Amino acid sequence: MQEAAKIDGESGARRTNLRAARGRLALYHVLLLGGVFLFWYAMTEPGLIPPFYFDDPTRAKFFFGQPLEVLKRIWIWFSGGTIYLHLGVTLIETLLAFAIGTMLGLVLGLWLALSPTASTLADPYIKAMNAMPRVILAPIFAVWFGLGITSKVVFGITLVFFIVFFNVYQGVKEVSPVVLANAR
Incomplete structure (x- = not known):
């Protein structure tokens, strides 16, 4: 009887650890996505960092788009149904x-x-x-x-x-x- 309770306790602890690990992994996924968007924004916003490849700071926007504008456009497409x-x-x-x-x-x-x-x-x-x-x-x-x-x-x-x-x-x-x- 005690052995069964001990096994149940171990499997419950294992499930809790697994759930916590999944939660951390989901958090890391969200943080990585946020980091990608932040990097994208920083690379395309004129004046935030010195231009590397473009003599005109607005050219990066043209080639790579701006994340906020892209998200706005996606929202318009879905909300308008087009x-x-x-x-x-x-x-x-x-x-x-x-x-x-x-x-x-x-x-x-x-x-x-x-x-x-x-x-x-x-x-x-x-x-x-x-x-x-x-x-x-x-x-x-x-x-x-x-x-x-x-x-x-x-x-x-x-x-x-x-x-x-x-x-x-x-x-x-x-x-x-x-x-x-x-x-x-």
Whole structure:
């Protein structure tokens, strides 16, 4: 009986310590964010610090914006409701890219993992396309598909496809033959 109470007391103390650690971590997150905003404000406010890279002190405002003005603009967008249409379009683009990229990665990953001939033929091309930085594809897709939803969805597909493809491909390839025999 005393042993159970002792264990309960230890786990309660551990929970209290964990809760205090989480509280401190949340405080550190808020302080770090405040420090970033304070640094941003100090670097863009003319006269607070000597200009490092700009001969005209107002140029820093132009290049980096002012945090208070940025926050005001964000408040206007949300309170006026003008941003919700844009957020909806971005959500649609993201969901389409995720769904299509996941399906393509799943289908091609399964097909190539189960077909040694196709895997051998396609392997160098898929690895070469995966090695290419995705950032260079964005302007190419903008030229090919325009600035509408299509170019953004195709770009998103390239981001999702390779992650899903390689996970499915490796997962199927590494299934133990013993497990497959037992499943049959």
